[in-house]
Amino acid sequence: MxxxxxxxxxxxxxxxxxxxxxxxxxxxxxxxxxxxxxxxxxxxxxxxxxxxxxxxxxxxxxxxxxxxxxxxxxxxxxxxIVATSLSLGLQNSYSQPAQLGSDRWCSLLAVWRSEGKSALVVSAGTAMTMDALLVKQEVKQELKQAQAMFAGGSIQPGLRLMWQSLQQGAAQLDYAYPDLDAGTDGFAQNSQHAMWVGCVQALAASVAAQYARLCQQLDHVPLLFMSGGDADLIARYLPHALSAQAIIVDNLVLKGLACLAKCSDE
Ligand SMILES: Nc1ncnc2c1ncn2[C@@H]1O[C@H](COP(=O)(O)OP(=O)(O)OP(=O)(O)O)[C@@H](O)[C@H]1O
Ligand SMILES: CC(C)(CO)[C@@H](O)C(=O)NCCC(=O)O
Structure with a gap:
């Protein structure tokens, strides 16, 4: 096995x-x-x-x-697994393809192979990455060779890292990470809640901005895939229409590895 x-x-x-x-x-x-x-x-x-x-x-x-x-x-x-310039019909636009994290590459491969459609692939883990998958059009299975491209993406601190940077870097912000979702409605009226609103809003706003950037490059509406420990939480704080559109998936990296493992049998 x-x-x-x-x-x-x-x-x-x-x-x-x-x-x-x-x-x-x-x-x-x-x-x-x-x-x-x-x-x-x-x-x-x-x-x-x-x-x-x-x-x-x-x-x-x-x-x-x-x-x-x-x-x-x-x-x-x-x-x-090392990211290459082309794998399973997906082209990698990084100037040094192997520099791209293998987790990002596997997640992109998983979405490409399962959906065959343009998408923003967000991984909200320790770091948050937001990667653009461009597919020329909704291609048929047999036409998949090099019809898709990873156009680039972004890397930023994930929720816990953002929290820790405030906690460790500012003497008066030594608050524990909240056990429960503290909510982002209205304006925060205590320090711990203010930190929460700031961190969650920063991540959700980044997703919305990156999705808008991808939409501008396409003549069709891309999918929004979100995975990782904080995907669910961040999706809830997206603008309403985008939140409804988000597809939350678990374990995209393992799914991408499964695509590579299966392809080696073909
Ligand atoms: N039981 C848990 N342990 C640690 N983090 C958790 C847990 N449940 C949810 N999280 C959240 O998930 C985030 C980490 O996500 P994830 O587990 O996808 O990261 P990871 O295992 O480091 O992998 P990655 O390489 O994708 O970052 C943390 O920011 C944290 O807020
Ligand atoms: C960005 C992380 C930390 C996300 O897990 C990982 O994919 C990584 O270490 N990547 C290498 C740098 C890059 O992808 O450009």
């Missing part, structure tokens, strides 16, 4: 790749903190056991060399 691993900035998610016949949505996801992986805790042992059993391992790693060091040395079964 093929093993899919998304080593993210803070957490690692893994799943077995479904057999050809099953749908990509059938992924059974396991999650562990990267700290557990580095320390080899019980959660890490489950992934080590899966790695030992796998016939092939597809890895998206944005967690750096340290994450790789916990793997068995020079494992021939390991395919560490």
């Amino acid at each position: 093929k093993l899919l691993i998304d080593a993210g900035n803070s957490r690692t998610k893994w799943a077995w790749c479904p057999e050809q016949s099953s749908q990509p949505t059938a992924l059974q996801i396991n999650t562990l903190d990267n700290q557990d992986w580095f320390e080899g805790t019980a959660q890490a042992q489950a992934l080590h056991a899966a790695i030992a059993k796998a016939s092939r391992i597809y890895l998206s790693n944005v967690a750096g060399e340290r994450w790789l060091q916990a793997l068995p040395e020079r494992d021939q079964r390991l395919q560490a």
